[in-house]
Amino acid sequence: MTERAVRSLWHQYRVPEHIKSHMIKVAQVAEFLGSKMKQRGYPIKLRILKRACLLHDLVKVCDITDHQALSAFAQSAKDIAIWKKLRNQYGKIGHVKAGYKIMRKLAEPKIATIILKHKFDSLIAPDASSRPITWEEKLLYYADKRVKHDCLVNIEERLEDGHKRYFPKGKISAQELKRELKIKKALYKLENEIMNAAGISVKELTEAAIAKSLTTKN
Secondary structure (H helix, E strand, C coil), X not given: CCHXXXXXXXXXXXXXXXXXXXXXXXXHHHHHHHHHHHHCCCCCCHHHHXXXXXHCCCCHHHHCCCHHHHHXXXXXXXXXXXXXXXXXXXXXXXXXXXXXXXXXXXXXXXHHHHHHCCCHHHHHCCCHHHCCCCHHHHHHHHHHCXXXXXXXXXXXXXXXXXXXXXXXXXXXXXXXXXXXXXXXXXXXXXXXXXXXXXXXXXXXXHHHHHCCCCCCCC
């Protein structure tokens, strides 16, 4: 899939600007880490990784239930019409599985699987095959959990942001809290694995983001 094809899909599904910005930053973080790993001999497929990052939230709008908030992102009536159709079509399965289905239909099975593995709880999925396994899957998952909107933040801040969005009134069951703590533990373990493979520290990644040296290549 070409860069032009990615942008064509953004237009086709009327991806809001703030979601595009998020996907671009995730791609920058993942590609930066993937490049470091490739220099150390890891067989990272950077092109496929980047495409998956730029498409992982392609139909994120189908998860937004607040119609008023969704309308604020629209630039035209056509945007609203397309988003409404997406919510009707994919609302029950969510944007992760929807993105997977769309990529499969486009004959992009590798990108589809990488996208499928970025679901928040995939790190602790009962079925090991449903967890991020390849480096590309791990890098997208990790980068997505380090980017809040379009800024690189630490894991704690990113998880706190998600907590506020999905539990706005602070109401969370003991079972859900236990699940979140399990995911957090697995995420820190993944962070250590990726940093060791890339040969850098979390601090160095943060400094690279501050210095704006996280860039993407076609």
